Amino acid sequence: MKMGEIFTQLGSIIATLMFMRAILERYAPPQLKAFLEKHFTKAFNFLSPYIQITFNEFTGERLMRSEAYSAIETYLSSISSAQARRMKADVLKNSSHPLVLTMDDNEEVADAYKGVKIWWASGKIISKVQTLSFQHMINDEKRYYTLKFHKKDRDFVIKLYLDHVMKEGKAIRVKNRQRKLYTNNGPSWSHVLFEHPATFQTLAMDLDKKRDIVDDLLVFSYGEGFYSRIGRAWKRGYLLYGPPGTGKSTMIAAMANLLRYDVYDLELTSVKDNTELKKLLISASSKSIVVIEDIDCSADLTGQRGKKRDKKEHEQEEPADNAKNVSKVTLSGLLNFIDGLWSACGGERLIVFTTNHVEKLDPALIRRGRMDKHIELSYCSFEGFKILARNYLGLEHHDLFGRIEVLLGEIKITPADVAENLMPKGAGGNVETCLKILISVLEQERDELYLD
Template sequence: MGKGLDIDSKAFVYYRLQGSHNSQFTYFSFSISIPYQFRSSIENYSQKLLTFVYPYIQISFNEFTGERLMRSEAYSAIDTYLSSTSSLQAKRLKADMVKNNQSPVLSMDGHEEVVDEFQGVKLWWKTSDEKRFYKLTFHKKHWDLIIGPYLKHVLKQGKAIEVKNRQRKLYTNNGSNWSHVVFDHPATFQTLAMEPDCKEEIVEDLVTFSNSEEFYSRIGRAWKRVYLLYGPPGTGKSTMIAAMANLLGYDIYDLELTAVKDNAELRKLLIKTSSKSIIVVVDIDCSLDITGQMKYPRQKGNEDGPQTIHVTLSGLLNFIDGFWSACGGERLVVFRTSFVEELDPALLRKGRMDKHIRLSYCGFEAFKVLAKNYRKIECHDLFPRIQDLLNEVNTTPADVAEHLMPTSASGDPRTCLESLILALESAKQAKDKELCCEEETT
């Protein structure tokens, strides 16, 4: 019936788009033969017409990418981003429990679709049946907005939510690798025993740093900041680092230099650290001698003396502000020492250590923080006596906390304060006696 009919290419294209709605064209589909030389032109024409009729673009983001089928960071960020809005729209949700038995995090289950809006433009996210990919659909006229600002916004917000919800970790080095445990230290700046003005200054500096990605990019510097914490033992250096991590939501990498054999291994460790982290160099005064070489304690069977490992001062400086220091982003490097006077001047020069923080002996304001933390008291008739003694005696927050810690939860606060006063008076007497002896000697 269809033999001998002459139908032009336009009619054929119309069949491809509309034939399913008209049985007449279905008949012709089995009887029309298109010459090979015209097929490419017809195909291009049909695609253009299809684009005109359906002006939407779809982009798929697969869960696994690459030869090793690694989980895509983009997919993870999108999944987390959509979890913040999908619970309000999707009818099928998947629940995941998070740390500390908090409320579950809800995300889209398979074959669901939600609508998002960005700068007044609507777009659609859809999951596959088994949730192996996300498909983004949007109008082609918004290509530049979606491919640029919108996807950047989605990935940034998704990663920020991941950091907030993730279980943070405390890492320690073993050779060129890191091992970790869950980081769950309760320290905060509210509970930190130090002068309020100093705390406020440090918090402001940390928050400013964490919000300065654009600034560091504009001035051409790696997004990092180096702190030096110094002061007598027991003044709260480790607690300060934990409070920093809790304030910013960072992981902690506790770097033990005496476990690093050379500069190359130090670089490998640095490369493996993640962004949004604090790299802590422990007791730098005990790890590095004046020649810049690391010293290991003598090992059994080694009669030639201490083993010297070649992590040099120059290697450490390159770790701080050389090329390798730019690996990753949004990181703090914190050096901790009890004897700052023993450090090499090259470590302390301006531009290398961005901020020096001295943690000193316990003053009265720091004591009041401890009294509130340990005994839930903000005022007491013994406070004036304690204030006078703290002005005359050097004692660390750790020593004060030892007296405020009761043997039982129902311990009498007065008993604890009296115990502290006795200890401070004893220290004052010892100090007075020492001064007296020095005067007699001179």
């Protein structure tokens, strides 16, 4: 028998079964209907060349929304808006795209991945549930997605496609969410929306150095498999050091905007002890930057451990009320989270320290492997000035640039001071006026330097 004839006969059998099912559903008694439905489903599944997987919205006793369902819903949102005829619109909190479209119940859309075609359908089961008062019945809605694919693609769908859907769904959700800036308030975090506009394009620093930092951050963000293979926690430490006004905080904001991470600004002096520190850091989410600014001023982490015994008598003389307010976070407690057994908690996390005085820090705190990348943010170079001139004045070149380049080679001035002098002052603050003001300030700094 030819293959075409086989498929023709198979199609006739399925059509006959479907017709019989429709007749029986209409006229058969309930008991017979349930019996036949069970066996009809078995026969249909045996003859059908397709496999179906169901993803329910809630897991267990409807206590938790399924992460798989949420990832699928997010993944299908763009496909639904392009294909589905009936859609649902919903407003999401904490999202940069608050209005999201998803396919309505009992809709179907198609997807293709690496040449394999897959069909998704949304469904809903409504059942009657008695209320706690036992006087009323309410509708209990259980939503689900079904995935249908050909039997020959079973291994591909289960091993590759579903993993692709989960990763893409989570990535889209992270990309669309509104990021937050957290600060510690006792043993817990409070937050506001993170809206700092800094980017690496607007950062005033050497282009090669900037490119190296961006490459390092991107390699880290895509490095889950690498970190797992080498047996290290998926985290990376950055030490930003340099004089005040050189852009350390702005660098952190640019990092967060590049990777779309939340920022946790940890004030160590407000943390009671190591136990409280551990609770705070464990509760920080993944895809985040944990920041300790001016760490040389934070608790007793400056490396003067040899002087502790000399301090004991003085500490005992302090009033009891003051002793209660002193943070008992220790260097070992912080190191245990950065590089110890607790370092793997959370995943995909940057830890950033900033300091104006790197020489004050304990070498154990900033060694490679803990603070993996040391970044010195120094005084304004001519390359940095050109970026600031483009940001503030919209200038790519000007006749006065040559004079400014000479002066910047003679004196030290921070990017913050340069930016302040490029800021247009009042209605008459045109481009040339701003540049002349900057030149005047630079010449004054140079003259004072020579007088000293």
